[in-house]
Amino acid sequence: MKNLRRILDIAGDHSKHLYGSIILSALSAILMLFPYFSIYQLITLSSAGQVSVNVLKKYGALALGGIIFGIITYFVALWLSHMAGFRVEKNIRKYGINQLLKISLSFFDNEESGAIRKTIDDNASLTHSFVAHNIPDIVRSVVGPVIILGSIFMINWFYGVLIVAIVIVSLYLLKKMMGNTNDMTHYMDALDEMNSASTEFIRGIALVKLFAVPLTVFKKFRASITNYAQWALNYSFSARRAYVINQIVLELFPLLLVFTLSKRAMNADHFAGALFCLLVSSQVVLLLIKVMYIGENLTLAMQALDRVDNMFVKHQTTPPSESLSTIPADFANDRLSFENVTFSYDSKKTALENISFDISPQRMTVIVGASGSGKSTVARLIIGAYKNYTGRIFIGKTEIKNLTENQLMSHITYVSQNSRLFSRSILENLQIANPNASTQQIDQALKKACCEDLIAKLPKGLETLLGEDGIYLSGGEQQRLALCQAFLSASQIVILDEVTASIDTENESQMQLAISKLAAEKTLIVIDHKLKITKDAAQVLVFDQGKLVESGTHKELVSRNGKYREMIRMHEQTQQWKLGEGK
């Protein structure tokens, strides 16, 4: 009942379709019993010699009518349950997307996008099929046996008691057959893990072909299949004893009935009653077996709902205390400062250690360092993705721990090297950064972001739909449009995280030009390993193994014989090697 309530809540205004489906399924179960009732009546009447053509026609019509209307009402019930099922599926997806919008940014650091989509999609369609197909079946499987039992009691109380005893034992065994719920949870987890590993496998198959590597590199996929097989086996084995006993118990009633009949003196009335009970008892057996399978689907559907819920639980953002969050930070004019900040993603390794620095408003700060030195982690802490650091991060006098992610993100634009556009028109994509931007503002932003040539070559300019007619933009072009979004947005702080990392030289030079224009308007923090724009920066922060080892202007840092100078020297060397190779 609790589970039904949960599904009705998700169905929302379509719950009335579900109620309709339940009522019609019950009606269909009753109608489908009419043929048995007709047979019983005919045998009883024939023993009294009262069967005429008219009586035969009457009960024949009753049986046929029961079957026809039973089928029709069942189809209508299924139609209604499908309507409710689709709404439940839609609402679960909607819930998933709403949760994604509310969830902490750290969530996306830890979960693969493919796995998130699969969890929402798979579990939404699993719940859909339960609502659409299994709910009408559950109703029929419950109503049918109740009516059958009632009529058996009316005919012969002894048979009634016998079958009730069998039903009680069988229900107990059915519950046992659901198996160990713990095994079931592991089984579902293993299934999910295998699904995402298979997606990864399919994605990587091109690399396997290109480099002719053996398939054994997909150890994770193999391990996930073995793990799934193990849990599938564990789960099935945990139900096997109850399953076998239940099958025996369910076949018991017809056997006992035949046995009892053979012991009694038989008159026509007895014969009619016994035949009726024998016929309908097989229905009870069939329906109970159905309950057994549906019961398993119910557990799966409820676990599917739990899985969508649980995916988000540990990343739920906690709102800061009301009094502190209302203190306004002036993102345009205040300094951004780290005071003795230490942070680790897990207990194994410290990602940032005792970091302190000041970033001046409306200036460009460039963060450099080797891979894994902690550059992106600084950005993630500024946008509030993680709050479990020690030390303090301020914008002006406001500690950012006391601001919600939404408050922070409405003032900060974060562009990463993975920023991608939606499959909508370019204009719509740009308007995401500022829904009220005028045509003039958009034109200006395109100009500043050096995107005019990019738009000019598209068939419908700004109205061009991405993804349609095979129109796609390269990663570099998408990054340039992301910069245009940064110009358009009202954010005063812009963080560019390795935006030029994997783009071609033409896009890169356009972007560098755009970045220098952006630096004139906003507080700009650029994470860059190519060391190409450090000369224009007001400040360069040099990171090494989670520590801030140097800071200053490019000129100051070059004059010191430190880490930065070493990086520049190595960078120049690699450039020369490249040139040498080309000769």
Ligand SMILES: Nc1ncnc2c1ncn2[C@@H]1O[C@H](COP(=O)(O)OP(=O)(O)OP(=O)(O)O)[C@@H](O)[C@H]1O
């Ligand atoms: N989500 C995460 N969970 C656990 N550890 C992480 C996570 N993200 C980063 N790290 C670790 O934290 C350290 C700093 O990572 P970070 O991404 O900040 O480095 P980075 O300097 O930006 O490197 P890159 O230039 O390669 O992006 C590294 O040791 C990295 O392995």
